[in-house]
Amino acid sequence: MRITYKGDYALKAVLELASNYRKDTVTIHEMANRLDIPAKFLEQVLLELKRGGFVESRRGRMGGYLLAKSPSQIKLGEVIRFIDGPIEPIACIDIKYKGCNATYKCVFRKIWKEVAKKTSEIIDNITFEDLAKETKKETLVYTI
Amino acid sequence: MRITYKGDYALKAVLELASNYRKDTVTIHEMANRLDIPAKFLEQVLLELKRGGFVESRRGRMGGYLLAKSPSQIKLGEVIRFIDGPIEPIACIDIKYKGCNATYKCVFRKIWKEVAKKTSEIIDNITFEDLAKETKKETLVYTI
DNA sequence: TATAATTTCTATTAACATAGTAGAGTATAA
DNA sequence: TTATACTCTACTATGTTAATAGAAATTATA
Numbered sequence: 001m002r003i004t005y006k007g008d009y010a011l012k013a014v015l016e017l018a019s020n021y022r023k024d025t026v027t028i029h030e031m032a033n034r035l036d037i038p039a040k041f042l043e044q045v046l047l048e049l050k051r052g053g054f055v056e057s058r059r060g061r062m063g064g065y066l067l068a069k070s071p072s073q074i075k076l077g078e079v080i081r082f083i084d085g086p087i088e089p090i091a092c093i094d095i096k097y098k099g100c101n102a103t104y105k106c107v108f109r110k111i112w113k114e115v116a117k118k119t120s121e122i123i124d125n126i127t128f129e130d131l132a133k134e135t136k137k138e139t140l141v142y143t144i
Numbered sequence: 145m146r147i148t149y150k151g152d153y154a155l156k157a158v159l160e161l162a163s164n165y166r167k168d169t170v171t172i173h174e175m176a177n178r179l180d181i182p183a184k185f186l187e188q189v190l191l192e193l194k195r196g197g198f199v200e201s202r203r204g205r206m207g208g209y210l211l212a213k214s215p216s217q218i219k220l221g222e223v224i225r226f227i228d229g230p231i232e233p234i235a236c237i238d239i240k241y242k243g244c245n246a247t248y249k250c251v252f253r254k255i256w257k258e259v260a261k262k263t264s265e266i267i268d269n270i271t272f273e274d275l276a277k278e279t280k281k282e283t284l285v286y287t288i
Numbered sequence: 289t290a291t292a293a294t295t296t297c298t299a300t301t302a303a304c305a306t307a308g309t310a311g312a313g314t315a316t317a318a
Numbered sequence: 319t320t321a322t323a324c325t326c327t328a329c330t331a332t333g334t335t336a337a338t339a340g341a342a343a344t345t346a347t348a
Contacts, residue, residue: 002146003234003256005336011252027294041337047296059295060345076255089263090147107278108155111220111266112147118262119233122255134251149307171323185308191325204316207323 001119007084009037009045014054014079018071018128019135025057025064045083052082071132077123087123088116145263151228153181153189158198158223162215162272163279169201169208189227196226215276221267231267232260 012035020026028046032039046065049055056068067074081087090112156179164170172190176183190209193199200212211218225231234256 001233001259004334008234008252015251029294038337040339043295044337057295058345059293059343061291061293062346063294063344065295089145090152107159107275108152111270115145115263115266118266119259122258122262126255131251148305173323182308184310187324188308188326201324202316203314203322203324205320205322206317207315209324 001080001087001089001116002084003080004084006041006045007080009035009042010049010079010083011076012037013042013046013065014049014067014074014128015131015135017055017065017067018074018132021067021071021132025062025066027064031065048083049079052079054079054082067128070129072127072129074128075124076126076128076131077120080123087119088112145224145231145233145260146228147224148228150185150189151224153179153186154193154223154227155220156181157186157190157209158193158211158218158272159275159279161199161209161211162218162276165211165215165276169206169210171208175209192227193223196223198223198226211272214273216271216273218272219268220270220272220275221264224267231263232256 013031016031016035017026028043029039031037031046032042035042046055046057050057050065050068053068054074055065057063057065077087090108157175160175160179161170172187173183175181175190176186179186190199190201194201194209194212197212198218199209201207201209221231234252
């Protein structure tokens with residue numbers, strides 16, 4: 001798995017919206033400023049997240065973005081997979097990969113699957129509710 | 145972590161040499177044919193593996209490649225890191241990464257570190273001796 | 289109703305990485 | 319001496335990434 005800037009931005013954006021869940025909508029520019037992300041790039045990321053059903057938007061004045069479902073229903077793994085693709089470290093799990101005339105007896109294949117499994121055990125067991133709580137807590141710690 | 149074709153080829157080449165440890169040297173072309181890898185590309189990979197101290201070579205007639213140390217002393221993780229770089233899924237662990245004005249309080253950072261740790265627990269605990277044994281066993285199974 | 293604020297959509301681009309190709313040079317066993 | 323093998327450097331095609339640009343559509347509100 002490799003996390004791109006786009007994926008990184010997506011996670012931060014969703015977390016931002018999760019922290020704002022059931023409050024106001026947040027505009028692209030607000031998020032871009034707060035997260036220090038190029039606004040036009042973030043715009044594209046948010047559109048993609050919308051198509052993925054993670055966020056909703058309100059157009060026009062007083063518009064902005066908001067989460068499409070509860071933070072507790074969005075897993076870290078879902079978002080990163082949607083934006084950056086499969087978490088498997090090598091494509092030999094995938095169809096496109098050519099280079100193994102006998103994948104079924106490739107000793108590496110099972111290792112990469114094991115890596116993917118362990119990765120999944122982490123990222124598919126963390127919701128944005130968890131993350132929002134954690135950031136809140138950390139912010140408090142640093143504020144006090 | 146993302147494993148490139150180059151990394152994939154490197155692992156297969158080292159395994160091939162591990163299976164041949166203390167027997168004859170193996171030429172680039174033999175390996176390229178057996179592993180179905182473009183010979184000129186494999187050539188570069190092997191040169192890199194040599195610079196990394198994983199393999200040795202004999203030039204001229206009757207030449208070829210051989211392992212520089214015992215298969216039991218070469219870990220999967222060492223080779224893949226050397227060829228494909230750090231296993232961390234995101235560069236925010238690295239210096240070059242810009243985009244976190246406060247990495248120390250980034251909730252994602254610790255997650256990616258955890259992923260890297262689990263990955264390391266797998267790939268740094270497998271030697272090419274293990275792998276060579278496994279391929280040998282599997283080959284037998286399919287031969288019988 | 290006009291306007292400012294906001295999202296939406298499509299295209300373009302610079303830089304870099306990947307995966308490979310090409311060819312001339314060097315060493316060595318037989 | 320020669321065939322066989324590794325060595326080295328350069329080149330290239332393709333794709334991906336991380337943006338940037340600008341015009342269009344929508345909507346609250348003054």
